Amino acid sequence: MKTLETIKKELKEYDGKNIRIMEVCGTHTSSIFKNGIRSLISPRIKLISGPGCPVCVTASSYIDRLVEYSLKDNHCVLTFGDMMKVKGSELTLTESKAMGGNVKILYSPLGAVKVSMKNPDTQFVFAAVGFETTIPIYALLIEEIIKNNIKNLRIMTSLKTIIPAISYICTNEKNIDAFLCPGHVSVIIGSSVYSEMALKYRKPFVIGGFEGGHIIAAIYEIVRQISNNECNMKNMYQSAVTAEGNEKAKALIDKYFEAADDYWRGIGIIEGSGLKLRTEYKDFDAGSTSSEDVDVTPAGCKCADVILGRITPQECPLFGKACSPLNAVGACMVSSEGACGIWYRNCEV
Numbered sequence: 001m002k003t004l005e006t007i008k009k010e011l012k013e014y015d016g017k018n019i020r021i022m023e024v025c026g027t028h029t030s031s032i033f034k035n036g037i038r039s040l041i042s043p044r045i046k047l048i049s050g051p052g053c054p055v056c057v058t059a060s061s062y063i064d065r066l067v068e069y070s071l072k073d074n075h076c077v078l079t080f081g082d083m084m085k086v087k088g089s090e091l092t093l094t095e096s097k098a099m100g101g102n103v104k105i106l107y108s109p110l111g112a113v114k115v116s117m118k119n120p121d122t123q124f125v126f127a128a129v130g131f132e133t134t135i136p137i138y139a140l141l142i143e144e145i146i147k148n149n150i151k152n153l154r155i156m157t158s159l160k161t162i163i164p165a166i167s168y169i170c171t172n173e174k175n176i177d178a179f180l181c182p183g184h185v186s187v188i189i190g191s192s193v194y195s196e197m198a199l200k201y202r203k204p205f206v207i208g209g210f211e212g213g214h215i216i217a218a219i220y221e222i223v224r225q226i227s228n229n230e231c232n233m234k235n236m237y238q239s240a241v242t243a244e245g246n247e248k249a250k251a252l253i254d255k256y257f258e259a260a261d262d263y264w265r266g267i268g269i270i271e272g273s274g275l276k277l278r279t280e281y282k283d284f285d286a287g288s289t290s291s292e293d294v295d296v297t298p299a300g301c302k303c304a305d306v307i308l309g310r311i312t313p314q315e316c317p318l319f320g321k322a323c324s325p326l327n328a329v330g331a332c333m334v335s336s337e338g339a340c341g342i343w344y345r346n347c348e349v
Contacts, residue, residue, distance in 0.1 A: 026337030035212030063088030190245025266304030
């Protein structure tokens with residue numbers, strides 16, 4: 001077995017064909033910067049950020065509906081902080097709040113239960129945004145609403161699943177050679193789904209942890225596979241990820257949600273990529289995203305190209321100039337998991 005130092009040396013000295021690896025998860029992107037991974041590998045190995053931020057791919061029309069609710073009499077929007085500065089077609093929730101809109105930031109979805117029960121005369125709308133990692137807790141929120149017979153709380157979902165998005169990229173973007181698969185999402189969905197994708201798209205799919213050594217080892221496995229003309233799934237995060245994933249969490253998701261076509265900000269409709277409340281729970285739906293959603297892309301914003309791995313954030317003409325975390329033009333700059341925000345905090349601008 002090779003030592004980490006030997007692996008680092010071989011990656012630094014790699015002189016084969018250019019390899020472009022997409023890390024799908026924003027936490028991987030952050031860790032790559034934190035651990036200086038790019039300085040440890042050959043310039044022939046390119047690490048590309050992908051669609052790993054659910055906030056970044058939420059349609060502007062979804063934000064518009066939240067803004068509308070926040071300005072409506074006797075209504076209040078409940079949300080996480082990273083949604084506050086995401087722009088709709090005209091306003092952010094922060095701007096709506098400044099105009100008198102009723103918006104409250106929560107730190108847990110289940111906090112919505114307490115708030116709504118304490119304020120029975122207010123109609124609450126919870127902005128449920130996320131990938132498979134957080135969807136189970138939204139299912140638990142529905143259970144709590146039912147159990148407590150709460151009539152003044154509904155959820156507005158923008159829930160996405162990552163496999164259709166990766167499939168979309170594999171089909172439409174020909175410049176990605178391999179994938180560093182999302183660790184947290186894989187805990188829920190399991191590793192076996194990537195085996196099918198590796199076979200179908202003839203690319204390595206490697207699941208890695210989030211420490212520097214984990215990422216280096218995953219990159220090495222990808223480079224090894226490509227150098228040997230292999231294209232397999234490899235689970236290198238077995239301490240957390242199993243073949244079938246978290247069966248209880250998946251059952252909970254399946255109980256309340258079903259797959260549907262959905263709109264991804266900057267990308268468009270991806271078939272089967274959304275999760276909607278099942279028909280029997282439609283009374284709890286405050287107007288979730290759908291394939292009929294639309295988007296308003298600010299002039300010059302290249303978030304879509306960043307999400308699809310076509311460019312790095314620094315290649316966007318607005319990056320660090322018109323667009324910064326304090327004055328975010330595109331959604332990728334707003335969230336702590338967004339590629340542009342991560343690059344801005346870690347690169348010289």
